[in-house]
Amino acid sequence: MAVRYVQTCRLPTPFGVFDMHGFEEPDTGKEHVALTLGELDSDEPMLARTHSECLTGDALYSMRCDCGYQLEEALRSIAREGRGILLYLRQEGRGIGLLNKIRAYHLQDQGADTVEANEKLGFAADLRDYSMCRDMLSHLGISSLKLMTNNPRKVAALQSYGIDIVERVPLHVGRNPHNEGYLNTKQSKLGHWLETHQDDDPA
Numbered sequence: 001m002a003v004r005y006v007q008t009c010r011l012p013t014p015f016g017v018f019d020m021h022g023f024e025e026p027d028t029g030k031e032h033v034a035l036t037l038g039e040l041d042s043d044e045p046m047l048a049r050t051h052s053e054c055l056t057g058d059a060l061y062s063m064r065c066d067c068g069y070q071l072e073e074a075l076r077s078i079a080r081e082g083r084g085i086l087l088y089l090r091q092e093g094r095g096i097g098l099l100n101k102i103r104a105y106h107l108q109d110q111g112a113d114t115v116e117a118n119e120k121l122g123f124a125a126d127l128r129d130y131s132m133c134r135d136m137l138s139h140l141g142i143s144s145l146k147l148m149t150n151n152p153r154k155v156a157a158l159q160s161y162g163i164d165i166v167e168r169v170p171l172h173v174g175r176n177p178h179n180e181g182y183l184n185t186k187q188s189k190l191g192h193w194l195e196t197h198q199d200d201d202p203a
């Protein structure tokens, strides 16, 4: 989806003072942001995270998934590196939206896994589209990334837009008894690179 740049402001966080760049999808009105730290105009690959919205995990401390833990670890890693970008993409629930995600969680409470629940609701397992990343990165002059992800589809999607992924940085944090089944299904059905025994120590 094509996006247009709107404005930039400072965003102080416990991890560092980022610049927040706002973008809008003219066709849908969806709003996305990029947080950046450090020099943008450089040929050096940039540490990056493309993070899809998860209100429950990112803002409400849900332990059903690993999103909140990954968001925090990504911002911490960018701050440690002194340079990087986090693209926060407003595609909640792998693209089905918040209320459908609650419907899907209800089905999971009754025994479905994360993929089966989507399918029972008539959705594909993952409806996300990463094309807005191309415009956002191009606007900021960034073409080469060290991407923090465990998701092979994300890597392939960004590469298909001509973005150079020079390194894939694993992001294994937040495994707990409430998301064990979810993470196992991500690995077995969605192909995520997740070892069975993760090192949860963020040090």
Ligand SMILES: Nc1nc2c(ncn2[C@@H]2O[C@H](COP(=O)(O)OP(=O)(O)OP(=O)(O)O)[C@@H](O)[C@H]2O)c(=O)[nH]1
Pocket: 050, 051, 052, 053, 054, 055, 065, 067, 070, 091, 092, 093, 094, 095, 096, 101, 104, 105, 114, 118, 148, 149, 150, 151, 154, 171, 186, 192
């Ligand atoms: N439909 C659905 N969406 C979920 C569920 N659990 C988490 N999500 C969504 O899954 C998405 C996770 O996105 P990301 O954090 O980018 O993670 P990812 O695609 O799994 O890949 P990583 O980069 O390895 O973290 C968010 O949009 C969440 O809202 C679920 O059970 N059902």
Ligand SMILES: [Zn+2]
Pocket: 054, 056, 057, 058, 065, 066, 067, 068
């Ligand atoms: Zn989540």
